[in-house]
Amino acid sequence: MTNMTIYDISEKAGVSIATVSRVLNGSNNVSEKTKKKVLDVINQYEYTPNAFARGLGLNSMNTIGLMCADSSDLYLAKAIYYIEQLLRANGYDSILCCSGYDLESKEKAMDVLISKKVDSVILIGSNYIYEKDEDNKYIVDAAAQVPVMLLNAAFDAPNVYSIVSDDFTSMYEATTQMIHSGISDILYFYNSTSYSGKRKLAGYRTAMEEHGLLKSGNLMQFYSGSHEDIHAMGSQLEKAAEKGLSFHGVIAADDNLALGAVKYAQNAGLRIPEDLAIVGYNNSLLTTCCTPELTSIDNKLETLCQHLITTLMGVLTGNEMPKKTIFSGEIISRGTTFSK
């Protein structure tokens, strides 16, 4: 078996990639002559059976590869759970590689999955897309072999499908709502500059700017410690306050960070939400663990996952599916903010 890709077939058969894809997916919109050209190349080069080959009745393992940076992250773990359930319901097995956060490990994990003859790779979380095009080459290369699905990241390349939550708008609305409740010094607390992380920050900035409240960089606090160390998060806010930073609201990029703000308020003797209003993100299990319970943004993870699987199943059966789909989040109000 060779490592021939859909691109190689396209080149050798002298037809477009889309045509090869149609043939491989068993579409009827291809002439017999074109179909023969493609099949001849495939037979000649013993094209490795994979997802594209399903339409030809070649053997597929019915296995989907999943990748996430860190399965101990609550949000990613939940996404894995939904996706695995949905795949199983569709008759697919799944195998997961935890890639870590650095590019080299991601490339390696991608190689592992592709070598396991998966029918598609699903990248879970927004850390897989880089600003430099060359850093996204591992995705383009993988997509030359199997469809690549992105959960909460967007990237435009052939055979890559993006399902994203509108993090910008969610953060914009949460910030605007807090401003309208009478708070003008709102601290933004974040720990990621991923695709999603940047969109969230931009939502906060835009809302503050529109209200003439974007003054100094100090109100944007980046946290670089462990995502489980609630005390360290609280300490960082405590130190910022000791240095004279004044804030009566915290918008956090995830629920863990928001709990850090709750911890800070409790240690400093601040009333929530009267002295400090707090909004988290992800609407996770953690929202019900603290007192008062945490207002948080539900970014509709389950819906995102359902749509991702629907899109993938469409792609695997040769249908044309949207390359990018965007869902809106929703603010779930609890005790850490003023009721509307």
Place this chain on the structure above:
Amino acid sequence: MTNMTIYDISEKAGVSIATVSRVLNGSNNVSEKTKKKVLDVINQYEYTPNAFARGLGLNSMNTIGLMCADSSDLYLAKAIYYIEQLLRANGYDSILCCSGYDLESKEKAMDVLISKKVDSVILIGSNYIYEKDEDNKYIVDAAAQVPVMLLNAAFDAPNVYSIVSDDFTSMYEATTQMIHSGISDILYFYNSTSYSGKRKLAGYRTAMEEHGLLKSGNLMQFYSGSHEDIHAMGSQLEKAAEKGLSFHGVIAADDNLALGAVKYAQNAGLRIPEDLAIVGYNNSLLTTCCTPELTSIDNKLETLCQHLITTLMGVLTGNEMPKKTIFSGEIISRGTTFSK
């Protein structure tokens, strides 16, 4: 390639399984004559290269298969994280299958992993071992092909290695400590009857019994809802109290359930720990999320994972390793119990 196992080789070569293993792992403690017998059988039947074959320089994918019931469970997710890190540090990739909780899905997930030519399968969590021997056949079968490692479950079979936390003693000690602090009506709150679940319950029962406090079954409350629904957990305790059940302490089988008890106390206006003392299990992220912070049992998950990988690496390089290793847990005292 055939699906020949180490057992088949042993039988056809007329040598013991241990000897086949030694040959396959490249050990020097085998005579040339015996080695030849084994290699002849392998060559004759085109034995599928796998972990045992590494010693012969046959191709290994250096991939370990992991299985867990549900990656969105905090404890399991953490275990996956540690194990993946440790495997990577040892030059191994890993692929994970989330099997769900029913036996048929577990058997299926095992087939998937074995079909991916993994060098070993690690079963994470204590739900993989059943009381009936026939229900554990999928593990025995897998172990005939590759070493099977159990994290926090114990099962005695060839090529199966168990690394367990002493859940019985941990629960026994936590219960005894609470009794000594002056509480005699201690409720046990649990949601699993797995290997580990039964050991924990037995620890509580034994401590209560030894102090003449084991009176009725009511104090042992089984919760069957979602492991994320803190409110439902709290409601169950509220209903039990309304029906006249009296308890001034709660020992919970995991931190989520303990937070349900915290929620119940807050809603009922009970002071923690004065009116209700609470102990959780796993010493997870959740312990620092509530007020007061949660006393919990640290069952040394990271140590367990480290030892599991050390054992596995030993097995894969042909060393004789202990079949069962037991670690002790430790009570981490925080605000939900009286200090000693």
